Amino acid sequence: MALNHVSMSLLSVLLYDAVFLLLLLAIVLLLAYTKRAAFAVMKRNFVGYFSNPTGYVFLCIFVFLTSVAAFWPYEFFNSNLATLDQLNYWFPMIMLVFIPAITMSIWAEEKRQGTDELLLTLPASDFDIVIGKYMAAAAIFTASLLFSQLSTFTTLSILTEGSLDIGLIFTTYLGYWFVGLTMIAIGMIASFLTGNLTVGFILGALFNAPLAFASLADAVSPSRRFAEWVQNSGIARPFDDFGRGVISSSSVIYFLLVAAVALYVCMILIGRRHWRGGKDGNQMAWHYVLRALSLVVFTVGAVMFFRTHELGRTDMTEGRVSSLAPATKDLIQNLNDDRPIVIDAFISNEVPELYAQTRYELINLLKEFRAEAAKKNRTIEVNLHDGIDLFSDEATLAAKRFGIEPVTRTFREKGAYTQKQLILGAAFRSGLEKVTVPIFEYGIPVEYELVRSIDTVASGTRKRLGIVKSDANLMGGVTMAGMQMQRIDKHRLIDELAKQYEVEEVDLSAPVSPDMYDALFVVQPSSLGPAEFDRLVTAIQAGVPTAIFEDPRPVGASYITATGDPKQAGGGFMGMGGGGPQPKGDIRRLWDLLEIEVPGTAAAQGLYTPDLAWQQHNPYPALEAANELWLFIDEAIAKQSGESLSDESPITAGLKQVLAIFAGGVRAKANSTLKHTPLLNTGAVSGTLDANSTAQIMNGAATLAQEIQGLNPNMPIAMAIEGGDGAAAEEGSDNETQSNANRGIKVVYIADSDIILPEFLVIRADPKQMELRLQLQNVTFALNAVDWLTGQTDFIDVRSHQMNFASLKMIDARQEQANQQVRKRSREFQKEFDEEIRVAQEKIDTELQALREDVEKLEEEREDGTVPQSVLQEKLIAFQIKQDNQQRVLNVRRKSMENERDQKIATVRREADRDVTEIQNQVKTLAVVLPCIPPLIVGIMVFASRRLREREHISKSRLK
Known part of the structure; x- marks a missing residue:
């Protein structure tokens, strides 16, 4: 199967190459039809290059250097991404060797052999000779580049088992081609200046060096603005789009204009014989110098204009890794021009494998933000400090000015765990508003972090989210459960929500009106006292959007009272004292309001114990702690039952896997007037267990097989509920609540609180936990639910915009x-x-x-x-x-x-x-x-063929 995928990917890239070569062939045929002399010059030089063994030696060296640069650096396997980032870095230096090797003989060899006069006497214009020479060199380079592409692509296809991003690789090599065309035109200038091949090679490298090394200007220039100008003038900036899989008009125009200016200079040099010896020779020289300088000024102006006024950008990557979500583009479009946004991003030079994709995505998106803002005439200034040392001036600036400091993470390398520091953060500023992301953690959608931060500093306001105080103590505090005092830290999810919302704790000691909070967030509402519970039900009925996590059997926090258990009194001072069961709200009133049914049985003291859902599906066999009560809701069970993560709701559309532990079930009542959208459903081999069966299994007295009463497939464990006819609040509620019209019920009900365990935030942030490569999206699910309730669905769209990266599957x-x-x-x-x-x-x-x-x-x-x-x-x-x-x-x-x-x-x-x-x-x-073997073999064959032809007309006596 993997071999078939590799073959298909190779056929695909060959198709790309075939279309590209057909376009080039059309240009050559047009040249042959309209410019016969130019075509003759091109054919002569192209055939002469590949009929000489030296050409194959240079081809072999080129392929060798590109392969070494692409695959030999440690970063290639460390990043585990099927990209050509390492080759992109070294390619300009490789070209400084290879391009002069092609261009040094274009005219210098003609002078050395004395054939230049013969060419100049042909019935051809200077343009014909220059363009013929140029196209011959371009054809030689194109053939060499195609050979390198096929070898590189074959290697990457095998490493990715055919899952390679063909568009990214093809576009990258298209960028190499444009770089080569530009450097060939500049290298030809050197060849027209001298008749010595060695001097032509050296001058060709020197003339191209400024463009190749312009990206390093910040290392030698004390002026930051001048260094940025020099960097933008080099080939690295326009090539960067191609290297990320984007074909942009500004990059194409840059390469074409620079090549055109260089070719015009070549025409001046070859045509100087017409006026150099005349009486107006000096005046004509200055005339052509002014012409060339005018063209340079025009080129600089055109490049700057088109860089800020893109005619078009096309993301050719199959994984859409260089595209912004539509919601992100809308955000940029609606930014206020009077509030420019400044983004300062800091990335250390060493980033471990698990953060390599995050780094790649962050850099890609920041550059796309800059390009999109320029296209929409919006002011977003991006200061990207990439590859900085942990003790550099940039690192000091990040720490002192923005609070972005090196973060220590634990990784396993060479059989042992080791700690390393990295910097991967960004700061966002607009006016007096500032937001800092100290580190883009593993597993967090980078685009979402960027959009959320930009929106916060741009708007300056946030929606209000009320965290209802219950047994869960999400905001932190002290509990006396278990007859002893226990300190509870603030839940990690609160910090995540606080990045987007104004988060406040609500104790429900007073009624909550619809205009107080944009949404409520409550875990285990059944643990509330009767009065507090009634106020919660009243607020929901009045139209306050609410996220409800009601767990029949919490396992992540022992201090949370299960739905069917009585609530015990606190332990009192120093754990002494206590009392009997405390009154609880009747959770069935909430279920009736939401028009849902929860499978279960009646319990003592008027309580109700929901059944637990079970499912036979574990995508992580190495996760030994998992059992049938661990519900992995993912695409695999969707293939079996057709349902798992609902595509009907933006909350779960696009999600791939969510884990619920000891969860309950929930169904809509028959003839319900509300709209119920199941969000998470169990698979085909699943069902429910009552309280007694669960206790027997947990005590080890029975197994699941012994306690199963039958299958109950496709059981929803989470629902989105909305609707209502605008009725007034419940009778007996406060006047303030009654005065607010019912905006309709809007609730997300999840029959599990363990779905938001702090460990799920730790798993996505700490690579030490990721040896199993868990792909759980519990945090994303919870954030999507809150965003849906508050109406900020744009953030859901951005968060669900998953970028697919090709990894080294082999x-x-x-x-x-x-x-x-x-x-x-x-x-x-x-x-x-x-x-x-x-x-x-x-x-x-x-x-x-x-x-x-x-x-x-x-x-x-x-x-x-x-x-x-x-x-x-x-x-x-x-x-x-x-x-x-x-x-x-x-x-x-x-x-x-x-x-x-x-x-x-x-x-x-x-x-x-x-x-x-x-x-x-x-x-x-x-x-x-x-x-390297095929070009060497062909070179040996060419060499042998030439030797045989040379010996054909030599007498045998002279060969002795």
């Missing part, structure tokens, strides 16, 4: 095999460790058993008065000493075995990493060596 598969082997061997080592400890413990118990029996016998005789107390005491001391000695021996043995076990596991990890490194080294070697 290396990933080998890495996963290595990880599986490590996990398998680790379990074996742990099993051996447990078995040896058990045997050692049994041996100690056996050795102590005889002594224990003697002590018991003496105790019995002591009671009868036949044994003195001193004898028994002596025996007890001996027993205690023996037991302590044996325990110390066991502890020493345990520590030794633990060290041995850990060493074995570390050895297995090193071996696994060594295997992956060996594969990477093999890929590097083959990617560099194999592409």
